[in-house]
Amino acid sequence: MVILAGVAIFLIVQAAPAIAANWQTNASLTTGPTANQASFWTYVAPLIWGTVFVSAIALVMGAPVAIGIALFISHYAPRRIAGVLGYLIDLLAAVPSIVFGLWGIFVIRPFLLPLTVWLNHNLGWIPIFGGQASATGSTLFAGAVVLAVMMLPIITSISREIFLQTPRLHEEAAFALGATKWEMIRLAVFPYARSGIVSALLLGLGRALGETMAIALIVSPSLKFWVQLLTDGQNSQTVAANIALNFPIADTLQRQALIGTGLMLFVILIAVNLIARTIVARTGPGARNKRAQRKARQLPPTDPGVIATADAAAGPVGATTVATAEGVE
């Protein structure tokens, strides 16, 4: 924790001169990457917008798919295949972001270009698809797709692990009550795994918010508030990519300004985390009773008399057939 305090102090000390400086008259801040800004806040605001925007889009695209895959592996796929698939996904979580960046440049960018034109042409009346479509494919859309792909393995690995931990007795109890497989998942798996899923989503979002190289390589940015995903050179820049792009050329004060934007990224992440924690607390299992206060030991209500889930896990798997038969009215 000392490390964290160190990092925080370091950030604040480094960022303070740039935040306090006069951005309209300072010789260093009026040139180069920080030129033409009224103050630190007008500089950082579009960056924050861009970061949140692209991450949100990536999350919207990636999260359902990721949870879908996790469910597929944990509850739908045949056991033998599931092991292999799980391994494959873990492996993909290990693909470094620089590789995704290169892949985005050489594969995704040309691949999405026709789709970009098509979306812009046919759905241009929806604001986010409007504007002058890119001719090179370096759009925020391409960046968001790559981010979504990068998030998939992380969210999947963690939620799959958690789905697998659902006590077998809960699942079988649901089947015994006549639930279909989906109802069983909604009744037994999701409530059990909720905090874990939120945690997984947060880690995925964390990766997206802080992602540097892939965005820096793919997106063609500008310092603007912009929602049109398919344009070129208009997209809002993200904080991390902006740091990576301009850090090498920046002089001391400009570097401090960039570190200041990093500090703001920090603040966003705290906010995101707080919101997510609140959601977990509100909607976790047994939120309506006093268990909400025992968040840290969020264990599901269990049947009395159950000694160990390990025993149950070794039990028969034949519940499905019984359940389908009884599931009919």
Add this chain to the structure above:
Amino acid sequence: MTASIASRKSKSPRGPIVNTLTSGQLPRFVELYTLAAALLVGAGILALVGFNVVGWLVVSAIVYLVVLGVMSSLVENRRKATDRVVRGLVSTAFLLAIIPLVSTLATVIARGIGVINWTFISTSTSNVFDPKTLAVVQTEGALQSIVGTLIITGMAAAMSIPIGILTAIYLVEYSLAGNWMSRTVTTLVDVMTGIPSIVAGLFAFSLFSLLFGPKAFSGFSASVALAVLMIPIVVRSSEEMLKLVSMELREASYALGVSKFLTIWKVVLPTAIAGLVTGVMLAIARVIGETAPIFMAASFTNNFNSNPFSGPMQTLPVMAYTGYKFPTTNIQGSLDSAWGAALLLIILVVILNLIARIVARAFAPKGLR
């Protein structure tokens, strides 16, 4: 579900009693038939507007889901229809996601495999100068990067895995839920996940400059940067995994008079080991591919250096990045070596992953699924 329970309660059986075991069921392989039909229909629709593979798959998937849903709700009931549609959706999500992921791997392998040979792995990049022609011939090698990656990531892991797992154990096992200490730690960990990697690199470098003077580029300072990034990931995932260890297991252990420490050591950790290893591997995988903090803290070099406490070191991701961004005059050659480095990095991660899995299996209790 609540709605369906309610509707079940309110409806009493009406009409002639049918055999509930067989009635209202779609035939067995209906999903396969529907899929085949959907693929045909999809091809038909796409043929009208211009065929492409991606569009075909997307249209077919939509047709499949709609048809299956409608059929099932007509013949069976709404709940079963939902179940079938969700099954379809989940499978589709899986297939949809596999495509980009496999494409990534395929691209890296296809572009990197040509570069990798024993010379590439076993030598560092060398530049040979010919005084007669003044030409400098560069031979790309990855040894300096492989060694750098192993040392830097290894040291980062050695620092952050114990800290991370101990913090998680504290959070789950020792701290009283909701007390200020555990809340502070949790919040701090959450915040730490948000440190932009480039900032971590800067921080480590500045720290080492303060401690050891200005020429502070070293593999060790890079591994400190990576540890800063890694600790919160390890804590987050281990915490989640430890929480999932069923309370009954702990209580059973306590009931036998086992001490708290031994319970954690012999019961909780082995039960959660698979998840812990997954979490740790994810964390390693996350940091092993970091680029920005490495070149902030360990600088860049093509020279071989195996001393983590002095001098610049190179890692595979930095090699891949610089190969793409700062190509030599032989642009294609630099790009090739970038892909080669990327592929090597993935191979390295696979090897580490395998080792971790074997370790996890050795420690895990029997009978867990």
Add this chain to the structure above:
Amino acid sequence: MKLKNLAVAGTIAIAATVALAACSSASPTSTASPAAPLSGTITSGGSSAQANAQTAWAAAFQAQNSGVTINYDKSQGSGGGVTNFLSGTYDFAGTDAALTSDQQTQSQTLCGAGGALDLPVYLSGVAIIFNVPGVTKLNLDSASIAKIFNKKITMWNDPALVALNPGVTLPSAKVTPVVRSDGSGTTNNFTTYLSQVQKANWPYPASSAWPVTGESAQQGGSGVVSTVAAGKDTIGYADQSSIAKATAADIQLGTTSTYVTYSAAGATAAFTEAASANPSTKGDLTQALDYTKISGTNSYPIPLLSYDVVCTTFKTAAQAKLTKAYVGFIDSTIGQAVAAKNAGSAPLPASILADVKSSLASVK
């Protein structure tokens, strides 16, 4: 977890053994070196423009002095190079922009009262590259360059472009300008050129960050080159030495109707015409470039210059000797020839090399 750590430790141990083996086998490549061979390590970094030249220089220098290790970190960029230099991390910094007066003042805490010296080491040119199907040769005057990159000319068959290129069929297609998304010395050079030569059509000041939005911005010179090559009807700018097989346009010379193709000799000639010494301290060789003075028939209108920055007084005499020897080698006729051969740069004029030699003599 214990086993895991053991495994890690094992890996490190193995790596170390491999390292030792590699070290012992790698050394005997050196050729016989004259006089007392130098030894030691030079830590440096900065501008990526001179990176390939630095690789070549280091290889050539190490061929003569096998005991020397030279690390040049090209990922830092000019700003990073100067920052690290000023904090004492680097023995010398590569930068595309000479030290500002603030930085010169700062350097006195590190380098003593004499401050730091900007020594020109690398000369090249900014190329305008394009990819228009069917067009292999393109003449551009400075006004249309400014208008294209300022989005005033948006079609390839714009009358202004057609008039400049008789006999070339320009398509009726939109122009896609490709620029740098990261701050860079190349951008600084190019915008300086535009702001000096075309004030009317280029209302922006010189800047290391690209000032116009709404254009395809790519990371790194390599990003611009590959995007121009991969796209259609694209145009971009990049360091001449990094454009590989891309097609470069001929640039109008001053206000004449001569259009100049890049050549190394042309860049050297242009530099000689445009440069005037603008020292920030005694012995400093900062060059102010006035692009409007470029007038020789072969002179390339957009030369690009990069410096190495060294202290006037080093912390240790040994390090001073080593760094002086290396920079001295860079700014020798042979050093410039090595860079020209391997990095595609243009040799600096002999007068500058002589100046560098005398400035270096005062470094201790």
